[in-house]
Amino acid sequence: MTARFLRSHISPAAALSRTSDVGVRRAACNAAPRAFSTSNRRDKTAIVTGASRGIGAAISRRLASDGYNLVLNDIPVQSSALDGIASEITSSNPGRKAVPFVGDVSMVGDVERLVQASVDEFGSLETMVANAGIAQVKHSLDLTKEDWQRMFDVNVMGVFNCYQQAAKQMIKQGSGGKLLGAASIVAFKPFPCLNNYSASKFAVRGLTQCMAMELAEYKITANAYAPGIVGTAMWDLIDEKLGERSGRPKGETIKKFSQELIALGRTSVPEDVAKLVSFLASDDSEYVTGQTMVVDGGIIMT
Numbered sequence: 001m002t003a004r005f006l007r008s009h010i011s012p013a014a015a016l017s018r019t020s021d022v023g024v025r026r027a028a029c030n031a032a033p034r035a036f037s038t039s040n041r042r043d044k045t046a047i048v049t050g051a052s053r054g055i056g057a058a059i060s061r062r063l064a065s066d067g068y069n070l071v072l073n074d075i076p077v078q079s080s081a082l083d084g085i086a087s088e089i090t091s092s093n094p095g096r097k098a099v100p101f102v103g104d105v106s107m108v109g110d111v112e113r114l115v116q117a118s119v120d121e122f123g124s125l126e127t128m129v130a131n132a133g134i135a136q137v138k139h140s141l142d143l144t145k146e147d148w149q150r151m152f153d154v155n156v157m158g159v160f161n162c163y164q165q166a167a168k169q170m171i172k173q174g175s176g177g178k179l180l181g182a183a184s185i186v187a188f189k190p191f192p193c194l195n196n197y198s199a200s201k202f203a204v205r206g207l208t209q210c211m212a213m214e215l216a217e218y219k220i221t222a223n224a225y226a227p228g229i230v231g232t233a234m235w236d237l238i239d240e241k242l243g244e245r246s247g248r249p250k251g252e253t254i255k256k257f258s259q260e261l262i263a264l265g266r267t268s269v270p271e272d273v274a275k276l277v278s279f280l281a282s283d284d285s286e287y288v289t290g291q292t293m294v295v296d297g298g299i300i301m302t
């Protein structure tokens, strides 16, 4: 206690003069500020999962305009939509290329091949955006073991498979990398009737933090993004199913939640999320790791 008390009463100048590394400290203070990076993503490659629509498609368009080459993934039923996004991105970003890769992120073999596709096509992988996810609206009293299994297979194992396979490739390359995963505001506070979904997003926060700790030595960062209420197919489903429970017509639940919960007063669009992911995929976020960043117009305040 005494030592701590005394230390707190030493002036900063006196404290500095007592250290043996004053020169080092002064040099650090006087060093020229580090340059901010401009867009330095040229010739880097990113994988985006769940890229055929919604938030994944917006992230893909944004990363292509930031200068990334892309491998875009989705499940077989979405393959023609995926092809459409890939060719749209390639034709609207001269010099950039987006290639589709169909596979299921819950299957580690598919994810291994997805990462290999990036290496085969572009020679490397710098950024993994583990965006794919599913939602389910069901009261806790009705949830089954199969419901939990499916949710965790896609939302938790899917993200983990993407992080793990990408990290192995990034370690081989030896120049670091970025792992990004889709969490949600329900990773901070669940919504009723989204129990298994909310728990899966809590898990994404947790595994992202652990990856950040373990992979820092390889200069690999891991962060998650946490959207709020985004007008996509996923929220169409949530709106419809919550509406069935409350007797609200289609479209009324998302409107009510948006009006009552969002400080900025409008439902989010996928591009709101893509802007945050663009930052997290850029060199400007080099000192950010282990975070789950909320982009929700002010529902959850961290």
Ligand SMILES: NC(=O)c1ccc[n+]([C@@H]2O[C@H](COP(=O)([O-])OP(=O)(O)OC[C@H]3O[C@@H](n4cnc5c(N)ncnc54)[C@H](O)[C@@H]3O)[C@@H](O)[C@H]2O)c1
Binding pocket: 049, 050, 051, 052, 053, 054, 055, 056, 073, 074, 075, 078, 103, 104, 105, 106, 131, 132, 133, 134, 135, 154, 158, 182, 183, 184, 185, 226, 227, 228, 229, 230, 231, 232, 233, 234, 235
């Ligand atoms: N929409 C929102 O309000 C919201 C809010 C918070 C978090 N999120 C998260 O953002 C991510 C994208 O959400 P969205 O709203 O664009 O949803 P979406 O349903 O429109 O798109 C999700 C995509 O993931 C794909 N997908 C599903 N399972 C897959 C699998 N096993 N392998 C590969 N792809 C698979 C789907 O086919 C679909 O194209 C999800 O992880 C979601 O949980 C969305």
